Amino acid sequence: MKKFLKWIGIGFAVLIGVPIIIAIVSIIANPSEYGNEPVLEMTQAQKDSVKISDLTGEIEKRNKYTWDASSVVAYYEKNEIKADEDLKGKYISVVGKITTVGKDIMGDPYIALGTQNFMRSVQFSFETTEGLSNLSVGDVITIRGKCDGLLGNVLFSDSELLPSMETLEKELRNLQSN
Numbered sequence: 001m002k003k004f005l006k007w008i009g010i011g012f013a014v015l016i017g018v019p020i021i022i023a024i025v026s027i028i029a030n031p032s033e034y035g036n037e038p039v040l041e042m043t044q045a046q047k048d049s050v051k052i053s054d055l056t057g058e059i060e061k062r063n064k065y066t067w068d069a070s071s072v073v074a075y076y077e078k079n080e081i082k083a084d085e086d087l088k089g090k091y092i093s094v095v096g097k098i099t100t101v102g103k104d105i106m107g108d109p110y111i112a113l114g115t116q117n118f119m120r121s122v123q124f125s126f127e128t129t130e131g132l133s134n135l136s137v138g139d140v141i142t143i144r145g146k147c148d149g150l151l152g153n154v155l156f157s158d159s160e161l162l163p164s165m166e167t168l169e170k171e172l173r174n175l176q177s178n
Helices: 002-029 044-065 069-078 080-087 165-177
Strands: 091-103 109-113 122-125 140-151 153-162
Touching: 044 091, 044 165, 069 080, 069 091, 069 122, 069 153, 080 140, 091 122, 091 153, 109 140, 122 140
Parallel strands: 122 153
Antiparallel strands: 091 109, 091 140, 109 122, 140 153
């Protein structure tokens, strides 16, 4: 009797389970037949309009919130406790002239931006060397990173190179002229 009940249970599971699996596979294979309408593609003009809006916002944000390297160091020298409260742990964009492109004692790549205080710089650590080999001492660049505070230099981690303002403005002009 136990074998008979076992086979009835298996048969019932197969009878119910197979149609459910077929329905799920069918829905996944043909979603538009089951209420999920396809997304309409934007026209090129709409895509350009979105890009113009994004670029304009990025330019305004960079103009308003980008620090120059000397200002970051001066802010820390004025009051390290206040600077830590305001900046430490936050992602900040900094523009400045490269004084060093190298690796720290752990072998991690970094870029130092010079400041008016020749004893201190703003140092950005990177996860990889990608994009860094094209840079040279003397280049003026903008970098965004997470402020880690003052330890000799003002240190930043999780850094990324940002396109120059000139590059953003040129791209915006090109889109607006089309």
